[in-house]
Amino acid sequence: GAGVSQSPSNKVTEKGKDVELRCDPISGHTALYWYRQSLGQGLEFLIYFQGNSAPDKSGLPSDRFSAERTGGSVSTLTIQRTQQEDSAVYLCASSFYRDSNQPQHFGDGTRLSIL
Amino acid sequence: SQQGEEDPQALSIQEGENATMNCSYKTSINNLQWYRQNSGRGLVHLILIRSNEREKHSGRLRVTLDTSKKSSSLLITASRAADTASYFCAGAGDYKLSFGAGTTVTVRA
Structure with missing residues (x-):
């Protein structure tokens, strides 16, 4: 795709449930x-x-948060036993390689809204 | 933890005026970057200034960096309604970016 793709765009769930967020980086970007x-x-x-x-x-705030990146491409961020303070916008970015002089996309x- | 602070928190200007916002950071950096975020969207990279540079221009954007004061400024000249957004500075160490809390700019037509 042309840009970084995240799904879902919105997620509402009850406190205590697990959620999984997905990120598809720009093709060829090795840093996520x-x-x-x-x-x-x-x-x-x-x-x-x-x-x-x-x-x-x-930077992970607690052991309820974990993430993986399969095949060097798609990444998923998992939050277990969600709490209300987890409500926020979760953003994914990618860059061409590990170098602070590369802009992030x-x-x-x-x-994410936790009820 | 956030790298630093941005000033002002909010700015309202008339179309055609210039908008200036400032950023202070706490630790040493390799470069400082500015991003724009429109409501409900992700961040878009605007400009990067390296630690050995003092000023940089890109179109209507002008960025300054003062490493002795650990501060940077972003100037948007001849603002347009489309410039309405939040603007974030981010200090870059090795590979991480540490973001400020942002300045919300509203450009009135």
């Missing part, structure tokens, strides 16, 4: 990032994947 954006806030880094290297999970995000 997940961020969380709470209402009216900037972006909080969650996790970073680069090729076959071990991911940087330093963002998807439109998944808006």
Whole structure:
């Protein structure tokens, strides 16, 4: 595709349920990032994947959060036993390779609402 | 944790006027980037300035960087209604970006 694709665009679920968010990066981009954006806030880094290297999970807020990237392409972010404070927009970004001088390309995000 | 703060938090200007927003950051960076976010959309990269640069231009955008003060500014000249958006600065270390809280700009027709 032309850009980063995220699905679903909106997700409403009950507290305690598990949710899975998907990200399709731009073809050929080896670096993939997940961020969380709470209402009216900037972006909080969650996790970073680069090729076959071990991911940087330093931003994950709790062990209820996990992510994987299969085949170096599609990534899924899973939140188990969701809490109301997990409500936010989850944004995925990709870049050509691991280099801070490469701009990141963002998807439109998944808006997650926990009831 | 967020890299720094942006000022002002919100800005309302008339079409044709210039918009200036500032960003301060806390740690050392390789470069500083500015992104735009339209309501309900993802972020779009606008411009990148490296730590050894002081000023950079791209179209109607002008970015400055003062590493001694750990601050940057973004100037949008001759604003248009389509410039209405939130603007974020992001300090780049090795590969991570640390974002500020953003400036919401409203351009009135």
